[in-house]
Amino acid sequence: MRGHFANWTAAAMAGIVGAGLSLASPSAAADDTIKVGVLHSLSGTMAISETTLKDTMLFLIEEQNKKGGLLGKKLEAVVVDPASDWPLFAEKARQLIEQDKVAAVFGCWTSSSRKSVLPVFEELNSLLFYPVQYEGEESQRNVFYTGAAPNQQAIPAVDYLMNEEGVQRWVLAGTDYVYPQTTNKILQAYLQSKGVAAEDIMVNYTPFGHSDWQTIVSDIKKFGSTGKKTAVVSTINGDANVPFYKELGNQGIKAEDIPVVAFSVGEEELAGLDTAPLVGHLAAWNYFQSVDSPANAEFISAWKGYTKNDKRVTNDPMEAHVIGFNMWLKAVEKAGTTDPDAVIDAIVGVSVPNLSGGFSTMMPNHHITKPVLIGEIQADGQFETVWQTAGLVVGDEWSDYLPDSKDLIADWRAPMSCGNFNVATGKCGGKGTTN
Amino acid sequence: MQFVRGLVLAIAVICASLPSLAHADEAGLRALLTRLATTTNFQETESVVRDLAATGEPAVERILSALADGNLYVRKSDQGVFTGKEDGQTLSLSDPLDGTAAGTAAKADIVKVKVNNALRRTIRDVMGGLTLGSADPTVRLSAASTMLKRPDKTALPALDAAIAGETDATVKAALAQARAAAVLVSDLGEAEKRAAIAVLANRGDSDALAQLTAFQAASTGALAETAARSVAQIETSMAAWQVAQNVWYGISLGSVLLLAAIGLAITFGVMGVINMAHGEMVMLGAYTTFVVQQAIRAFAPDLFDWSLAIALPAAFLVAGGVGLAIERGMIRFLYGRPLETLLATWGVSLILQQAVRTIFGPTNQEVGAPSWMAGAFQLGQLTITWSRLWIVLFCLAVFLLLVFIMKRTSWGLRMRAVTQNRRMAASMGIRTPWVDAFTFALGSGIAGIAGVALSQIDNVSPNFGQGYIIDSFMVVVFGGVGNLWGTFIGAMTLGVLNKFLEPYAGAVLGKILVLVLIILFIQKRPRGLFALKGRAVEA
């Protein structure tokens, strides 16, 4: 009887721990490769955007290996699927760092997924390159933000509409997410600082994946019929955009009457749309596929060759990965090692060519410098640049238009090495009431 | 600028009346065109556009519309300006003035003359003047509505001339309204303005409201009061239309819900299978539409307007076939264990999603709208989009067809017999396995044709079905499981309720409120709106 009992216990124990342990089998690959983690959702709601970024990383790694790899070793991609499930992001990040011992991770799309993995990267001291535009208000030692901060996208777009199109009335429409909420807070403060009256700003939020836009589009139409030039600033999240634009087109809102400027609509999203009725609506990014530069032409043809698909488009987050990956390569070469601390020290100031013909530099706040482009949608699903900043814009992690963050800066170089240094109190740690 | 525009209009009217003066100065136009090749910013291009328009030549219309459509190119080698038509990797060029062919050029050898919204607006405005005398009444109508939106007092003489010469009643009314808007911004006397206010108040839509509000703000005294009264009058009538609009939006949302739920009303409502793969059947229908359209684009572009009609039977067969396979391969082993169908169909749903993702890729696919579904029309102050109208009609047709099948055909009788009392039906000689299989296939097939319609308003992506599955279950349960009319009333009620809540509570809170109301409603009527009665219910 006792023996039987022990057998049972042993079997059940094996069940619980073994389930975990079996995952922990050390990977067979030897030390002659440097592993790079790719943490993008390949299933679930975000797969639509993130799968392309996984392909981009595989493409970049293959290209680099053709050039001889890094530090004399080949690069090896470790791809996992966090399935658009935020806690799973944290689990997969931990697996990549602890088990697969990757040198750096390229990944995440939504802010939720980034927030979910942040503590893991901090605890295990590894590197994350985050390629998507986001709300700012963050600077972390282990994270490099290669997408746009609000001042690299939202504010120039509003400036353009105000100056070039003479817009006086604003609809801020977004998905009820943290990114749209923060961006709209910043924009509201910015618009009011430019003398726009409160009644000339309409803020509207919709649930995730909203597909019935009839009411909102007709509200926008009504809001825009007061005789003052009106524009929509859209922070509507990926999936909801297609029905939104379809409704705009059907209700006959032309870009000449009420232009819509979007921050989350790129070439990839437009690929699912007939863009003829949308010609003239705008998007603000740091890169467009249509950018006319030799580096871009070369990249596009290599990408199309790699995917063996002549219709594959390129977009801004892809460029962010290109920049981030090249920066990491350069920093590792500079440091002579993939050790995260050495790379973090080496990468600040590293400058690599971006695809729009200039150079992007990693700043001490772990954001990068980028040009800001405003493009209009064309009938072929591409954007045409109608305006761009004269020079590069430095990513501003702490917005100047939010009262609690305007005194904060981030500088990860020694001796400051702080993500939330308060210039008013001269202390690290936000408002500085403690420490 | 105002002056230039007025001049343009005056000239335009004269040109229209005296066609012999056209073709006067081709050399001058060519000179202006070459300036287009060297512009570096939008302001410069705009000045060229204005100069072009000022010539008043009919050929300018062709140039400007090519420019607005982004079809005007500059050849890098000789700075020649051409209109281009895309033809694969090359463009076929033609002369912008007379339209004669001018060879082809590779994309790399030419540059497009860039336009932006502001420029397109300018072009539209100046063309408004040019096209006021157009032979096509729809062009004249759009010119009039442009001029209503951006009134210009210098355009008054041109408008007067146009009104005098106009024969089409609709266009004439639109011109009169455009003139009224222009009068309001002019220096004309009070009587004229009073008449103008009346004309605009009569129009009574948001465009008129915009002009009157602006006028009211700018004027004082009795005129301002008259304007204020008209504004109030328009606002009252628009509020009434607003209710009608909400009802229409509600019906339109309701028919989307009904389309999504109607297949489920059969597989779940009638058969009792908790079909979590229902959304994927809708998705298969949408992807079938995509494939059909791709095929049509490749082999028979002329048939594109028929693509949805062709996709309907295809989608029915594809989704129905998959449904048949699921029923034969899996669900038939699970009858009598309805909750377990939930698990198995959930597995099917994962597999179908991933299969579509593997075959078509994870990104959205473009499903085009046939020309008869694009755009909108006005019904009073209501803007009704064609796509929504067709969806409502299509949804009604599908629903009535289904009711007919279930209630009036022997097949439907068998279906109902089997679902109500399987053993009795079997002993009456009905081959219950086949009825099961075909009922499930029918439900799936209908989900498939719903996908064809929904592909017109939503993303076609592997997640397509996920967006509808919860709403579909809510509709079926709210209406009462097993009752087609319940599903119909349920969908429409939820649609209209949602649309009436949305303006007050916002889209997010509105949706939450609807869900809470459903929960409360089920407490009141635990078997939905139209509960089935009798012993079969308890089984």
Added chain:
Amino acid sequence: MIARRLFSSDRRIAVTIATLLAAAVIVPVLNLAVPAESAFHVPSYVVALAGKYLCYALLALALDLVWGYCGILSLGHGAFFALGGYAMGMYLMRQIGARGVYGNPDLPDFMVFLNWKELPWYWLGFDHFWFAALMVMAVPGLLAFVFGWFAFRSRVTGVYLSIITQAMTYALLLAFFRNDMGFGGNNGLTDFKDILGFSVQASETRSALFAASAVALALGVLVTWLVVGSKYGKLLMAVRDAESRTRFLGWRAENVKLFAFTLSAMMAGIAGAFYVPQVGIINPGEFDPANSIEVVIWTAVGGRGTIVGPIVGAIAVNAAKSWFTGALPELWLFALGGLFIASTLFLPRGIVGLWDRWQQMRATRAVPAEGKAAARTEPQPAE
């Protein structure tokens, strides 16, 4: 006395509890005391993962109490889990204090950058662990009580009940997505630092959390076993198998259900509370109806209407998911979907049912008489 009853009558439950308690001791020791090079070392990654599985197992057990034993198919149990998680998350947020990025001692970061001026009233009290611990059970319990009180009294049953539980979790999902609710919107609550004064990132804390989860699950098993084995448990199954008949016999079926539903929701809340510090984030995604459906699937795969089944199912399915998403990132949904279909078709009584049958077969082959006695079967639910 309970212990004696356990060992004498229900060996499988005893083994499960013993295993969990043993794991609560051994896994932390193997993680902390054994050097990393040793073959016996359990990496921190596995500790965190296994801890997460145990929380899922407790959630599945909670669902099984209502579904397997009382016939209430809840498609909204994820909501109770998430509410418990949020209660714990709010405590953890308050523990950050002035260490947030803005250094604001009074407000969590997400409130600072959305310009909130003061802490909403419903955040008050969460500075104290005892209060949060109370809320972990009270909030899901209260919601379940109110919801159940209405639903069971109105005799909402079967699929109608399932769908309105789904509506409940969906409505909560949308509500918690709203930034105006003051729960951090879609980003949720994250960036935790301390729990009870210990850093959540330290491996000692992780091990302790794992041990606590194991003990909580063991307690959950014990409580479920006691409830199911009691006279009330018989009533529960009577309601499941023939609700009208039970009612005609004079029992208040709605009260029987209400008790089970509330107890189950509280268990789910506790599971959520242990889950949050181990994964480091709680956000509205946990309310997703799809998550609740997954819980149903774990339970079914393991074997519903048994106590061990949901635990085995939750661990097996999640381990499979963890492994598939790493090993077959492109194809894992095929594998998982196939697993669900196969287990429904071929394992109608789940893994535990398969094990039972195997035991039965082995026993009948060896010693027919004793085998029948040994292969005790759990009462099987009817549909």
